[in-house]
Amino acid sequence: MPVAAFAFENVSVVVESGVTILEKIDLTVSLGGVTVIAGPSGAGKSTLLRLCNRLEVPTTGRVCFEGTDIAELDPLTHRRRVGMVFQRAALFPGTVRDNLRVANDQATDVRLVEALDHVGLPQRFLDRTGDDLSGGEAQRACIARALLTDPEVLLMDEPTSALDPDARHTIEALGRTFAEEGLTLLWVTHDLDQVSRVADRCIVVIDGRVADATESAKFLADRHH
């Protein structure tokens, strides 16, 4: 049996206020391709994603990465193996070059240009600051930055929700290309049209639980019509 990228075993997350965000999650995310986590707002999708790079930890249960409990892995090394792109483009102050160097301070300019080229941005963007970029360009710069740690998995937390349709389609196409190149993508969205465009597999999360087949089919069908 192939090793899963991520395996959630009886994972619950309860925050300080006592609210349960995720409840007894059991699921596996296969290596390779694009696995989409869909569900309504507030269902716990982003928390599920953040458990994968240890920005959150389970209250009970465990999350394994390639067969090893994430709690046993060095968090800094693990986070470099599992990159993340956030809902809003989180560019740091400074130029795009400065941003890329945060991810890899040893990278030469040639490597940085390659990273930009990988997300469809020309070399001249290296000297631009976040203020000079459109939302879609800034998000692509963030993707380039995340890829500079050479991750095996890329977590995408609703990366297109604040973008116009053109930028959204560009990022979706990039995601598909990365998957074809062998990267594993775990992509959170509440846009069900996006599910059909990018997903190889889909997990539906509702009210902090993984929906069963019937619930998932109903949720996907209801939202389509």
Add this chain to the structure above:
Amino acid sequence: MGSTVSIGWSGLAASLTLVAIAVVLSWRLRLGLERSMLWSCGRGGVQLLVTGWALALVLRPNASIAWAWVWVAAMVVVAGLTVRSRAPEVPGIFRLAVVSTAVVAVVSLGVIFGFGIFPIEARAIIPLAGMMIGNSMTSVVVAARRVTGELRDKRLEIEARLALGLSWQDASRPHLREAMRTAMIPQIESTKAVGLVFLPGAMTGLILAGVSPVDAVQVQLAIMYLILGSVATTVTVVSLGLVRRLFTPDGRLVSMVRPAT
């Protein structure tokens, strides 16, 4: 030292003339500050009079110097309580404030008395410790609030750095630097402007008490440099201590609730 100065109760009462004018102005202009002004003058007056009375006891010629150190310890605790009341949203602020002001008291008084800048006697220990701790206390509040605010408001940026595999120290450094600069700049600016715009309290007091201006300036400069050092020490201790508390050992930023405004 030259002649001593006593303004007497009538002089004290006369100094309230401008406050009376301000109260009348507030009342006529409906600013609603009369009560606050009168309360602050009354409270400050009572506090200082009680302090003066207690100081008179501690500074008696035959009083043990140990009472002066007890006074300093009490100042440290009161500073911690004051900081906690001004920045209640900051986790663990009382302990941090007590530790940082205690460090400041030990270091600054150690320098003052270690280098023989002032003699080790109660009349030097208490006012000097008061100046160091008092100024540091204000900086503690600013530093604590700024560090907490920066880390809370820039959560996305910090988590983006963490997600790139940066340690919590590296991920928080730009924000910590910003918060520390904000907390230290007022004292740095005040040190730069001293003598040009205002004459500081200790120097003014010494000149009024008949000390020669050059001697007064030397004392003031020593105090000013020590205060600047104290503020820098406090801000550093509080900021580093606080940022450590706001990350878990495995490098996650803890959740912080924005205080009600």
